[in-house]
Amino acid sequence: xxxxxxxxxxxxxxxxxxxxxxxxxxxxxxxxxxxxxxxxxxxxxxxxxxxxxxxxxxxxxxxxxxxxxxxxxxxxxxxxxxxxxxxxxxxxxxxxxxxxxxxxxxxxxxxxxxxxxxxxxxxxxxxxxxxxxxxxxxxxxxxxxxxxxxxxxxxxxxxxxxxxxxxxxxxxxxxxxxxxxxxxxxxxxxxxx
Amino acid sequence: xxxxxxxxxxxxxxxxxxxxxxxxxxxxxxxxxxxxxxxxxxxxxxxxxxxxxxxxxxxxxxxxxxxxxxxxxxxxxxxxxxxxxxxxxxxxxxxxxxxxxxxxxxxxxxxxxxxxxxxxxxxxxxxxxxxxxxxxxxxxxxxxxxxxxxxxxxxxxxxxxxxxxxxxxxxxxxxxxxxxxxxxxxxxxxxxxxxxxxxxxxxxxxxxxxxxxxxxxxxxxxxxxxxxxxxxxxxxxxxxxxxxxxxxxxxxxxxxxxxxxxxxxxxxxxxxxxxxxxxxxxxxxxxxxxxxxxxxxxxxxxxxxxxxxxxxxxxxxxxxxxxxxxxxxxxxxxxxxxxxxxxxxxxxxxxxxxxxxxxxxxxxxxxxx
Numbered sequence: 001x002x003x004x005x006x007x008x009x010x011x012x013x014x015x016x017x018x019x020x021x022x023x024x025x026x027x028x029x030x031x032x033x034x035x036x037x038x039x040x041x042x043x044x045x046x047x048x049x050x051x052x053x054x055x056x057x058x059x060x061x062x063x064x065x066x067x068x069x070x071x072x073x074x075x076x077x078x079x080x081x082x083x084x085x086x087x088x089x090x091x092x093x094x095x096x097x098x099x100x101x102x103x104x105x106x107x108x109x110x111x112x113x114x115x116x117x118x119x120x121x122x123x124x125x126x127x128x129x130x131x132x133x134x135x136x137x138x139x140x141x142x143x144x145x146x147x148x149x150x151x152x153x154x155x156x157x158x159x160x161x162x163x164x165x166x167x168x169x170x171x172x173x174x175x176x177x178x179x180x181x182x183x184x185x186x187x188x189x190x191x192x193x
Numbered sequence: 194x195x196x197x198x199x200x201x202x203x204x205x206x207x208x209x210x211x212x213x214x215x216x217x218x219x220x221x222x223x224x225x226x227x228x229x230x231x232x233x234x235x236x237x238x239x240x241x242x243x244x245x246x247x248x249x250x251x252x253x254x255x256x257x258x259x260x261x262x263x264x265x266x267x268x269x270x271x272x273x274x275x276x277x278x279x280x281x282x283x284x285x286x287x288x289x290x291x292x293x294x295x296x297x298x299x300x301x302x303x304x305x306x307x308x309x310x311x312x313x314x315x316x317x318x319x320x321x322x323x324x325x326x327x328x329x330x331x332x333x334x335x336x337x338x339x340x341x342x343x344x345x346x347x348x349x350x351x352x353x354x355x356x357x358x359x360x361x362x363x364x365x366x367x368x369x370x371x372x373x374x375x376x377x378x379x380x381x382x383x384x385x386x387x388x389x390x391x392x393x394x395x396x397x398x399x400x401x402x403x404x405x406x407x408x409x410x411x412x413x414x415x416x417x418x419x420x421x422x423x424x425x426x427x428x429x430x431x432x433x434x435x436x437x438x439x440x441x442x443x444x445x446x447x448x449x450x451x452x453x454x455x456x457x458x459x460x461x462x463x464x465x466x467x468x469x470x471x472x473x474x475x476x477x478x479x480x481x482x483x484x485x486x487x488x489x490x491x492x493x494x495x496x497x498x499x500x501x502x503x504x505x506x507x508x509x510x511x512x513x514x515x516x517x518x519x520x521x522x523x524x525x526x527x528x529x530x531x532x533x534x535x536x537x538x539x540x541x542x543x544x545x546x547x548x549x550x551x552x553x554x555x556x557x558x559x560x561x562x
Contacts, residue, residue, distance in 0.1 A: 026231065027230075027231065027234050030231060030234055030235040031234040031235065031236075032534075033245070033538075034234075034235055034236035034242070034244040034245065034246070035236075035244070035245070035534065036243060036244065036245055036248070036348050036527075036530060036531035036534050036535070037348070037527040037530050037531055038530065039245065039530045039531070039533055039534035039537075040515050040523060040529065040530035040533050040534075041530070043533075109509075109511070109540065109544070110509055110510050110511075111511075111513075111516070112331065112332045112516060114331075114516075117519045118331060118518075118519040120331065127505065127509060128509075129504070129509045129544040129545075129548070130544070130545070132509075132544045133541070133544045133545030133546075134545075136541055136544075136545075137545070147231060151224050151227065151228060154223075154224065154227070155220060155221075155224050158220040158223065159217075159220060162216045162219070162220065163206060163208065163213055163216050163217065163220075164206060165206075165207075
């Protein structure tokens with residue numbers, strides 16, 4: 001059989017740090033485009049935090065290639081495997097795309113890309129109104145897709161954690177992996193020991 | 194040995210059907226709660242909340258929709274020149290813009306209002322928007338108007354005033370009853386209009402002085418923070434607007450005059466920074482500061498030429514008042530954030546629309562200097 005194991009500690013730290021950051025970004029993003037008096041301080045956080053997500057997702061992709069995730073549970077139906085793997089590809093693609101589209105959008109709109117104080121990034125696409133408009137809409141659409149994908153990912157994680165009670169949820173949590181997995185009441189599993 | 198699947202290849206879920214349903218319900222509730230919080234933050238449950246989209250909708254409601262144009266200050270012309278800092282601002286702000294030296298500036302003259310073909314007139318609000326563009330440095334954008342103070346103290350007041358002052362189609366004038374009701378609800382508007390009416394309007398863009406209205410903060414190299422307002426004070430002699438100007442057959446006379454003036458030679462303004470004292474109001478642009486406040490001339494703006502709005506010049510810039518260099522910060526005036534947000538929404542809408550040429554076309558023989 002495939003040896004069951006959790007994600008590495010670095011993978012778990014990256015996962016939960018980015019989870020908190022991305023959820024914060026989604027709420028700041030949707031809130032700031034409606035807000036008047038809170039717009040400025042929200043966007044002042046949104047820009048540098050987005051760039052930090054871009055840096056961390058690059059670190060995370062390298063880490064994933066060096067430390068592949070544990071295999072999915074044996075016996076998982078094909079559609080669930082497809083959903084799990086497909087949603088992870090989508091999440092990674094969106095974690096790269098959203099900051100890059102945001103940065104490009106500001107570049108195309110002629111905005112300086114201010115991170116903090118005198119710290120600024122150069123434009124990465126030429127200034128162009130139509131390109132700005134396209135990227136601006138794309139940023140919103142991708143953010144909504146990311147939020148929907150996040151909800152599906154969380155729902156699936158909770159189903160694994162509280163209903164299937166297999167090793168999927170413990171593999172990403174900070175509880176001791178062995179005890180967490182064994183606590184899943186799985187008579188056939190226990191009988192097999 | 195394989196131990197985590199049954200012979201059927203499916204999970205054993207050692208929960209009763211009721212247990213599974215209860216847990217699914219809890220998971221569903223968690224997901225719904227997060228989605229609901231998201232929708233709440235987005236304002237989707239708050240149809241009366243004043244958002245940046247509703248502010249811009251109000252301009253479209255009052256002035257109409259002119260695709261490709263700014264929703265406010267729709268009628269305008271681009272300008273180019275330089276800002277020569279005299280170094281006097283260095284002690285006030287750590288921004289490199291205030292060290293002695295020169296930076297290129299692009300900008301725009303415009304009229305307040307959302308109609309890109311509105312006729313020029315003596316009552317028009319004149320605006321100067323600027324983008325200071327030091328090579329390799331931090332950009333500063335500022336959008337100023339020729340009123341001495343602003344007419345309302347917050348964005349809700351501005352939103353209500355737009356509708357109250359919408360001209361009645363029958364008379365071409367705002368409905369006096371609506372204006373009276375607005376004034377009763379916004380006494381600061383009535384006070385501000387008295388101040389504004391006591392200041393004569395300038396005859397044109399070149400002899401107008403332009404004011405930041407909102408307060409900002411200058412932070413210097415040792416971290417001292419000062420509340421400031423600034424003005425571009427005209428070097429041209431002031432001539433008051435006259436009623437005859439309003440009867441001009443040239444409905445673009447304000448723009449045509451400044452373009453002609455620039456053809457004859459550059460026009461200059463002095464950037465005057467007024468330094469507030471502790472206790473001066475910084476969150477209400479209808480309140481003037483006492484006239485004895487220290488005023489520092491930090492440099493000279495020289496505008497050399499005008500350009501028709503076109504791709505790549507001022508047309509495609511948003512003169513967001515919160516695009517600031519390190520060393521200039523927003524004050525506690527909530528209208529600054531509201532302006533920044535509303536300008537972004539106007540920009541978002543117009544940049545995706547088909548562009549039509551500006552009403553103001555600079556003649557080919559205008560060389561500038």
